[in-house]
Amino acid sequence: MRLIIRSDYNEVSEYIASYVKNRINEFKPTQERPFVLGLPTGSSPIGLYKNLVKFHKNGELSFKHVVTFNMDEYVGLPRDHPESYHSFMWHHLFKHIDIEPSNVNILDGNAENLSEECIRFEKKIKDIGGVELFIGGIGPDGHIAFNEPGSSLMSRTRVKTLAYDTILANSRFFDNDISKVPRMALTVGVGTVMDSREVAIIITGAHKALALAKCIEEGVNHMFTVSAIQLHPKALIVCDEDATLELHVKTVKYFKSIEHVITNLIGAENVGLQGNVKKYPTPEVTPTREAFYNLPFNR
Numbered sequence: 519m520r521l522i523i524r525s526d527y528n529e530v531s532e533y534i535a536s537y538v539k540n541r542i543n544e545f546k547p548t549q550e551r552p553f554v555l556g557l558p559t560g561s562s563p564i565g566l567y568k569n570l571v572k573f574h575k576n577g578e579l580s581f582k583h584v585v586t587f588n589m590d591e592y593v594g595l596p597r598d599h600p601e602s603y604h605s606f607m608w609h610h611l612f613k614h615i616d617i618e619p620s621n622v623n624i625l626d627g628n629a630e631n632l633s634e635e636c637i638r639f640e641k642k643i644k645d646i647g648g649v650e651l652f653i654g655g656i657g658p659d660g661h662i663a664f665n666e667p668g669s670s671l672m673s674r675t676r677v678k679t680l681a682y683d684t685i686l687a688n689s690r691f692f693d694n695d696i697s698k699v700p701r702m703a704l705t706v707g708v709g710t711v712m713d714s715r716e717v718a719i720i721i722t723g724a725h726k727a728l729a730l731a732k733c734i735e736e737g738v739n740h741m742f743t744v745s746a747i748q749l750h751p752k753a754l755i756v757c758d759e760d761a762t763l764e765l766h767v768k769t770v771k772y773f774k775s776i777e778h779v780i781t782n783l784i785g786a787e788n789v790g791l792q793g794n795v796k797k798y799p800t801p802e803v804t805p806t807r808e809a810f811y812n813l814p815f816n817r
C-alpha cells in the first residue's frame with residue numbers, strides 16, 4: 519500500500535486528479551479497449567472532479583473512451599433529486615466532460631427489482647473486463663461505498679441498510695433533517711472494489727483520522743471496511759495532514775520517506791506512471807541510513 523500525504527484538501531485533490539489523468543493517458547484508451555474507472559460521491563471527490571474538468575477543458579484529458587461505474591446510490595430517491603448520486607455525478611463531473619452518456623453506469627435505486635439491478639451491475643463490470651482503477655472515499659467510521667461496519671469483506675453489489683452514523687453524517691445534505699435521509703442504498707461490495715486492478719482512496723479531515731489509523735496501523739477488520747485494501751496488491755491512499763492525526767509519528771515519517779525515495783528515483787513527473795519506471799536507472803549510490811533520516815522532510 520502507498521500512503522501519500524498532502525498538506526490540505528486542495529493538494530490532495532490536485533494529486534489524485536493528476537494521478538487519474540496520468541493513468542488514463544498512459545493507458546491510451548480506445549473504443550475497443552476503454553479505461554474503466556470506478557467513482558465515488560461525497561465531499562471528498564469534489565476537488566478531484568473540479569481538477570479533472572479543468573484538465574479536460576485544457577485539452578489534457580479526454581473521457582471519450584472512459585467507462586465509469588459509480589460506487590453507490592440511495593434507494594427510493596428520485597433520480598433527479600438534487601441529492602441523488604445521479605444528480606451529484608452529472609452536476610460535478612459528467613456534464614462538463616466528453617464522456618458518452620452510455621458509458622456512465624450508476625446503480626438504479628428505483629429499479630423494480632433491486633437485487634436484479636445489483637446482479638446486472640456486477641455482470642456489466644465483469645463483462646467489460648473489470649475496473650482498472652477504483653477511486654473511493656470513506657465515512658468517518660471507515661466504511662467504503664456503503665459497506666457499513668460489519669459488512670462482509672467478500673461482499674458484492676447489493677442492497678444495504680444504512681448505519682445510524684451514516685444517516686446522521688449524510689443528513690447535512692438533507693437540510694440536517696435525518697428523517698429525509700434514505701434508509702437504504704445500493705452499493706458495490708468490498709469484494710467488488712477489491713477485484714479492481716487498482717484502488718485509490720481519498721481521506722481528508724481530522725474526523726477521519728481514527729478510520730485512517732485503523733485502516734493502516736491495525737489489521738483487516740470488517741468494522742472498518744476500508745481496511746480490506748491491505749490485501750490489495752495495488753492500493754493507494756491520498757490523505758491530508760489532518761487525517762494523519764491518529765497515526766504514529768513513525769508511520770507518517772515512513773510513508774513520507776518512501777514517497778521521497780520514489781520521487782528521487784523516477785522523477786516527480788512520473789510518480790504514478792508504471793510504464794516509465796524502468797526508463798530510469800537505479801542510482802549508483804543508495805542514500806545511507808543517516809543521510810536518509812536527515813532528509814529535510816524528516817526534521
Ligand SMILES: N[C@@H]1[C@@H](O)[C@H](O)[C@@H](COP(=O)(O)O)O[C@@H]1O
Pocket residue numbers: 558559560561562563589590654655656657658662663664684
Ligand atoms: N456512500 C458514501 C461514501 O461513498 C462516501 O465515501 C462517504 C464519505 O463522504 P464524504 O466524502 O462527504 O465525507 O459518504 C457516503 O457514505
